[in-house]
Amino acid sequence: MAKTPAGIEIPEIIPDKCIGCQICISKCPVEAIKLTPDGKAWIDPEICEGCGQCAEVCPVEAVDLDRTERIKAGKRLRDKPFTPVSGQVVSVYIEIRNGKAADVSWELVGKARELADKLEARLAAFVLGSDVEEFCARAGSLGCDEVHLLEHDTLKRYVSSLYGHALSELAHKVQPEILLMGATSHGRDLAGVVATHLKTGLTADCTGLDIEEDSGLLLMTRPTFGGNIMATIFCENHRPQMSTVRPKVFPMPGLNEKKWKLIRHAWRPPESSVPELIAFIEDKSLLGIDITEYPVLIVAGKGACSKDSFPLLEELAGLLGGVVACSRPVVESGLMPYERQVGQTGKTVAPKLYIGVGVSGAIQHRVAIQGAERILAVNNDPDAPIFQVADAGIVGDYAQVLPELISRLKAKVKNHE
Amino acid sequence: MSECCDVVIVGAGPAGISAACILADHGVETIVLERGEFPGSKNMSGGVLYGHDLARIIPDFAERNCPIERNIVESRIWFTSKEGGYSLAYRDRIFEEQRRHNVFTVGRARFDRWFAEQAGQKGVLVVCGTVVTDLLKDESGKVRGVRTDREQGELEAKVVLLADGINSLLAAKTGFRPEPDPEHVALAVKEIIGLPEETISERFNVAPEDGVSIEILGSVTRGMNGVGVLYTNKNSLSLVIGGNLKDFARLRLKPYELIEDFKTHPMVAPLIKGGKPREYLAHWLPEGGYDHVPRLYGDGYLIAGDSGMLFNALHREGSNMAMVSGKIAAETIIQAIQKSDFSSESLGVYAQRLKDSFIMKDLKKYRRFPGFLQKHEDIFNTLPDSLSMAARDMLTVDGVDKKTKQSRSWKMIRSKTSRLRLLRILFNAWRSVK
Amino acid sequence: MHIVCCLKQVPDTADVKIDPETNTLVREGLESILNPYDLVAVEMAVRLKEKHGGRISALCMGPPQAQSVLRQAMSLGADAGILLSDRAFAGADTLATSYTLAQAVLILNRKTPVNLIICGKQAIDGDTAQTGPGLATRLDYTQLTYVTAVESFDPKNKLIRIKRRIEEGQEILEAELPALLTVELESARPRRASLPELIASMRKDIEVWDKKKIEGDANQLGIKGSPTWVRKMGAPPPRTSGPRFEAAKGLREAVDQSLDIIFADGFMAEELGIPTGVHHGKDSRGN
Structure with a gap:
């Protein structure tokens, strides 16, 4: 290992391993790392302070830094070993839109219960709006210890600044360790406001949450680089640890007989102008069918990207009570709308059954379907990566396989009648 | 009013950028128009470059982190039969020591980009994502600029240098270069095979930064008039094999079959064993060569590099000829600017200087080679096998003296090829490259 | 009238792949591009400028190489490009990024009051969609996310009317300026720069602002001002694969065998009305 002129041990880039992803460059606090014209990272020993963050984030272990030193350095970063502190709170924001709560909020209540148990903390729900008390009971019945209700007329309609102000104030009062929200358009709009008010860290769009055992920190996992890499992120010194989480990542929790209490909060809205709603054009078509709502997805990929395939796909979907979705190339070809796209840039899905037809299974697609209970893949390329995640696969042309699949399924279902 | 500058160069490849660098060094205001989103984006292939030629444009290229894959320290020529073949290898310590960077391999996508950055630092404007659709001419037919596919896309210049490569849209459109006839079109197939760096160094018996190039004749082209090439990159091998388009048609050969066969040849297979195919591409190119070089200059324009057919399908030194021709073109333009004379006559110096350079000499030297190969198909079919049988017989220990x-x-050889024919082949071969 | 566009240079994620065999990142010429959403933001700003006059400042935080995205914005019609580049800015998460941008906007605002900030909805390398809301909150601008169209713009009366997309449809909102919009991809189709604009943009200077220029508080900048840290990166967790059947070797067998596996253990039997354990009931792991 190299040393700086001052004798500090500093990491070195192993050029052969370096793939030039530049993650280390963005993480280096002193900008000691540069990209050479041949696309490799290079650490300037004059500038480097040996903090080792580059080694920490390097996805291919191209940073040569003594591992034990690194771990020590990492430990030093954290204050003390973790022991659960009594009186801590894990919280979930319950998203209510047009008199309906978003499912993801309940999914998060379920997950947050787990996290709270690990931390021996209380679980709190934040319910905001106008005339929304009915949702408190639901939150309580799914495992919350306390439900904080903030009602005000101005919260009838969602306005970023008002909701942001109200939720920030609630968080200020309750002082939660963790605050979770759904990564819906509403949740993402609000989370940025709240995190900025509270001056805390926010990890958006997570697909995994856990508590790190020795530190008690919330580990938030999210796909990055268009879903090609999973990053685990933590927020060490700021509270609450905030995260927005994708819908359908966690299962809907069951009923919990626990006792809970309702805490009402008063609030005075800030005196600022509020956007005026001039018109609302209801347009469900824009949203299309919500593919995440269906138990069975028949997903068309590049290999089935043809008008001829659709009658077969529709028939199969009809037979199984599902809906036809697709991967990116099909959207790009204009055959299906964006709303039907599965994949990192599209939607994460967790159906009971996923049938991929001509889907090659690029990594972002595979990530997006990993919540599926069972996966069947049909593809004429035996090396298609989709087979790596499929419970069963059929190597063959969809034009032959689908009719047979449909007829065999019909026979199966008929047997029963 | 349209934009103007001293020189417009079409194409940010080795020819165009070489010219741009030289022009910028002499304070000539130069704009390079590139149709790709960045230089090299349209060029996936790798190539072999000569340090000597690059140094005449960027003397300190090695210090400027030129993205070199491997220095070629050993050149091999193989003469193959179906089951094996002869190998002639030459290695010289001088290429590992004093004359490092004599010949080296580069990934063109990365090299082109680096090269264009050097030009940018010298003050050249490299404008990407812009396609030149036509040349602007005045009443007398003198080229006075280019038209691009962008709005208000005319750009006027004292001289236009066409360096837009082998598949030049402009060359075809403007008629400066006649379309090659099918007889003189080669089809090349290329595959990049990924292997760990250490494995390559081990298999080719070279140091980590050094490499080998192999030119392969004989049965690998299945009796076609063509050649195979194998060279080492940092962590991949480039395999190229090609032949005359007419032969592909005649033998009903599919390009990917040819390269698959090539890969299973007993001399090739062990070198690429365990490798992972990274890229495959097939493309056609004119065979080029001395007899096909068009007129490379005219009123207000010059042609350099591949678009001027300044390459040799057999020897594939396109990138080097491109750089040298770009440099000579730039020097010609500088003189023309000093004289303020951009006529065909003034720019014609370019052709004369090319003739005096190694480019035309080399092209001339190999002038008869394509014809020779065409007339002596034995070289690609019967002869390799006969010669191999002979060697096999000779090397087999079986008690026969x-x-x-x-x-x-x-x-056996004579039964397939007459003595006279053999003599003629040898003589013609010698003559064709003399 | 002064519009600020906030830009980010991002890797072209289409190029980033993980080798399925070795589970490492494959990088073949990873390109840096202007975030496509931000390109739309610039287009929207240019259209407003064409109609109402005024000035567009493009703002980008990043390393020196990021000036290429500012040039691109200028080739499309931005009047000035400002690169926020300083060692101290590096490693910023959304909180620190919105702080840095906010400081820069405040400086710009002193010279020519800013009426509107337009950002892309999200960056394709992070997909967080949080910097816009963070910036609006810091500056106390009206926050308008997921905007698909500007219906009217009236800087004199400090009013803007926009259309924005939410789950159930489109809202038309009228709000006070100054405001911050985050825009959807479909809101404007970016133009192609003309040749003179493109050449001119390459000749223009890019202003580089460091932490002193933006009067930044060192504790709120870059990695120091970022509460979140990346602990580790890796390929997504694997899922085990089942058998593959070749249709060429018998279509019916392939279909039947794979259906048996999928519907084993009475999976979905109830919903679909598939009999359990009768014909295909060899597998009784679940019972």
């Missing part, structure tokens, strides 16, 4: 073996071999 060498003299008997020798005469047996001769008999």
Whole structure:
């Protein structure tokens, strides 16, 4: 290992391993790392302070830094070993839109219960709006210890600044360790406001949450680089640890007989102008069918990207009570709308059954379907990566396989009648 | 009013950028128009470059982190039969020591980009994502600029240098270069095979930064008039094999079959064993060569590099010829600017200087080679096998004395190829490259 | 009238792949591009400028190489490009990024009051969609996310009317300026720069602002001002694969065998009305 002129041990880039992803460059606090014209990272020993963050984030272990030193350095970063502190709170924001709560909020209540148990903390729900008390009971019945209700007329309609102000104030009062929200358009709009008010860290769009055992920190996992890499992120010194989480990542929790209490909060809205709603054009078509709502997805990929395939796909979907979705190339070809796209840039899905037809299974697609209970893949390329995640696969042309699949399924279902 | 500058160069490849660098060094205001989103984006292939030629444009290229894959320290020529072949290798310590960077391999996508950055630092504007659709001419037919596919896309210049490569849209459109006839079109197939760096160094018996290039003749082209090439990159091998388009048609060969076959040849297979195919591409290119070089200059324009057919399908030194021709073109333009004379006559110096350079000499030297290969198909079919049988016989230890073996071999070769024919092949081969 | 566009240079994620065999990142010429959403933001700003006059400042935080995205914005019609580049800015998460941008906007605002900030909805390398809301909150601008169209713009009366997309449809909102919009991809189709604009943009200077220029508080900048840290990166967790059947070797067998596996253990039997354990009931792991 190299040393700086001052004798500090500093990491070195192993050029052969370096793939030039530049993650280390963005993480280096002193900008000691540069990209050479041949696309490799290079650490300037004059500038480097040996903090080792580059080694920490390097996805291919191209940073040569003594591992034990690194771990020590990492430990030093954290204050003390973790022991659960009594009186801590894990919280979930319950998203209510047009008199309906978003499912993801309940999914998060379920997950947050787990996290709270690990931390021996209380679980709190934040319910905001106008005339929304009915949702408190639901939150309580799914495992919350306390439900904080903030009602005000101005919260009838969602306005970023008002909701942001109200939720920030609630968080200020309750002082939660963790605050979770759904990564819906509403949740993402609000989370940025709240995190900025509270001056805390926010990890958006997570697909995994856990508590790190020795530190008690919330580990938030999210796909990055268009879903090609999973990053685990933590927020060490700021509270609450905030995260927005994708819908359908966690299962809907069951009923919990626990006792809970309702805490009402008063609030005075800030005196600022509020956007005026001039018109609302209801347009469900824009949203299309919500593919995440269906138990069975028949997903068309590049290999089935043809008008001829659709009658077969529709028939199969009809037979199984599902809906036809697709991967990116099909959207790009204009055959299906964006709303039907599965994949990192599209939607994460967790159906009971996923049938991929001509889907090659690029990594972002595979990530997006990993919540599926069972996966069947049909593809004429035996090396298609989709087979790596499929419970069963059929190597063959969809034009032959689908009719047979449909007829065999019909026979199966008929047997029963 | 349209934009203007001293020189417009079409294409940010080796020819165009070489010219741009030289022009910028002399304070000539130069704009390079590139149709790709960045230089090299349209160029996935790798290539072999000569340090000597690059140094005449960027003397300190090695210090400027030129993205070199491997220095070629050993050149091999193989003469193959179906089951094996002869190998002739030459290695010289001088290429590992004093004359490092004599010849080296580069990934063109990365090299082109680096090269264009050097030009940018010299003050050249490299404008990407812009396609030149036509040339602007005045009443007398003198080229006075270019038209691009962008709005208000005319750009006027004292001289236009066409360096937009082998598949130049402009060359075809403007008629400066005649379309090659099918007889003189080669089809090349290329595959990049990924292997760990250490494995390559081990298999080719070279240091980590050094490499080998192999030119392969004989049965690998399945009797076609063509050649195979294999060279080492940092962590991949480039395999190229190509032949005359007419032969592909005649033999009903599919390009990917040819390269698959090539990969299973007993001399090739062990070198690429365990490798992972990274890229495959097939493309056609004119065979080029001395007899196909068009007029490379005219009123207000010059042509350099591949678009001027300044390459040799057999020797594939396109990138080097491109750089040198770009440099000479730039020097010609500088003189023309000093004289303020951009006529065909003034720019014609370019052709004369090219003739005096190694480019035309080399092209001339190999002038008869394509024809020779065409007339002597034996080289690609019967002869390799006969010669191989002879060697196999000679090297097999079976109690038969060498003299008997020798005469047996001769008999066999002669039964397939007459003595006279053999003599003629040798003579013609020698003459064609003399 | 002064519009600020906030830009980010991002890797072209289409190029980043993980080798399925070795589970490492494959990088073949990873390109840096202007975030496509931000390109739309610039287009929207240019259209407003064409109609109402005024000035567009493009703002980008990043390393020196990021000036290429500012040039691109200028080739499309931005009047000035400002690169926020300083060692101290590096490693910023959304909180620190919105702080840095906010400081820069405040400086710009002193010279020519800013009426509107337009950002892309999200960056394709992070997909967080949080910097816009963070910036609006810091500056106390009206926050308008997921905007698909500007219906009217009236800087004199400090009013803007926009259309924005939410789950159930489109809202038309009228709000006070100054405001911050985050825009959807479909809101404007970016133009192609003309040749003179493109050449001119390459000749223009890019202003580089460091932490002193933006009067930044060192504790709120870059990695120091970022509460979140990346602990580790890796390929997504694997899922085990089942058998593959070749249709060429018998279509019916392939279909039947794979259906048996999928519907084993009475999976979905109830919903679909598939009999359990009768014909295909060899597998009784679940019972």
